[in-house]
Structure formats: structure tokens, C-alpha cells
Amino acid sequence: MVRRMLLVALVAIAVIAPPAMAGSWLIQGNAGRGVPAGEGGDFLKSGPLIGGSVGYMGTSFEFGVDVSWLTISPNDEYKAALGALGADAELRFLEYGVHARFMGPTNGKLSPFLGVGLARYNVRDKYESPTLDEDRSSTFPGAHADAGINYWVGRSWGIGITGAYHATFLDDDTFPTRVNSSFYAVTGGLLFKLGSSG
Numbered sequence: 001m002v003r004r005m006l007l008v009a010l011v012a013i014a015v016i017a018p019p020a021m022a023g024s025w026l027i028q029g030n031a032g033r034g035v036p037a038g039e040g041g042d043f044l045k046s047g048p049l050i051g052g053s054v055g056y057m058g059t060s061f062e063f064g065v066d067v068s069w070l071t072i073s074p075n076d077e078y079k080a081a082l083g084a085l086g087a088d089a090e091l092r093f094l095e096y097g098v099h100a101r102f103m104g105p106t107n108g109k110l111s112p113f114l115g116v117g118l119a120r121y122n123v124r125d126k127y128e129s130p131t132l133d134e135d136r137s138s139t140f141p142g143a144h145a146d147a148g149i150n151y152w153v154g155r156s157w158g159i160g161i162t163g164a165y166h167a168t169f170l171d172d173d174t175f176p177t178r179v180n181s182s183f184y185a186v187t188g189g190l191l192f193k194l195g196s197s198g
Helices: 002-020 038-042 076-084
Strands: 024-036 047-057 061-072 088-103 110-128 133-152 157-168 182-195
Antiparallel strands (some): 047 061, 110 133, 133 157
16 A cells, blocks of 8 residues: 555656656667566576656656566576476566656766666466466566666767666565566667756
8 A cells, every 4th residue: 555655646746746847858768688686597587678768857856657578588497497398488577657766967968867666567477388377467566776877969869778676576375486576677778858958
């Protein structure tokens, strides 16, 4: 309940803040890799991640919404073990939530940032074999933190790189092992600034 209230509060800030701030909209699309953390890294490898965000940026802070999608597959050792059983497995994350970022002062064309966010994570765990097929999917609350740097090529557009850590608060009854509850992400992408600041 507390997490839901925090999500509502952050969404409200993102909606209410624009009229009160002299700033600009920040639209970003990115792609990169997600790497499982913890025990999940022992048998899963990195996978492709794509995402995007829309936020409103004032002098020092940006508030916005974001979404990302990640697919993680078995590593070579685990894949060989699954192959011996005629099986295959896959793990997918769909993240959607809100964030707040502190935008550091621009040094020339470089602009660093630090951010935190709250999100919902739809986790889908698929396992297929000749004797057993499982496809478990459920949505859980989570949080993420990120840091990165943007390079403004022009007044209203640039490129950026971001490193992030995502933690999902999985339910033991749905995912008993809890080994896949978090992941790291490294992405790069394009960003566009629309509005008065710049």
C-alpha cells in the first residue's frame, strides 16, 4: 500500500510540476543490455533491453515516466544442460514506472545525472520441455537507481549513456527461488529536449 501511494505521489508531481516550472520536456529512447544480478547470474546471461522515458526538466531536476523491456536467456552451461533434456527457458521483464533525476550542471556539452524510481515489473518465466511446460507471469513492485551522462550534440538533441540497477520485490509463492529478482542495465540512446530551457 505504501509503495502504491508513493507511485501515485510521483505521478502527481510529474503532472503538476510542469505548469509551475520554467523548463522543458525530455524525451529519450535507449537500447542496451541487461545483466542478471545475484544467483541468477550463475545460469543466465545478459540480454537485450530497450526502453524509453518522457519527463519534465526544470533547472536541476527531472520528473517523468519510463518503460523498459528485457529478455534474458540461459548461459552456455545452462543451455547445454537444458538441451540434454530437450528443454528451453527464458525470462522476460516489462518495467513501467516513474522517476526523479538530479540533473548536474552542464559542463560544456556534457550533463551528468543521478536518478531513482519506483516501478511495476511484469516478470514472465518460461520453461518448455517434452514432459513439462511452465509459463509463469506476475507483476510485482520494485525500485531502480541510475546514473549517467548526456552529451548535447545540438541545442535540442543529444546522446546519452546510463547505468542502472533494478530490484523487484518478488512474491515467494509465485517465484520461490527469488534468484532472478534483480538486474543491472547499461544503455545508450538518443534524447530530445522540447521547450523553453536549453
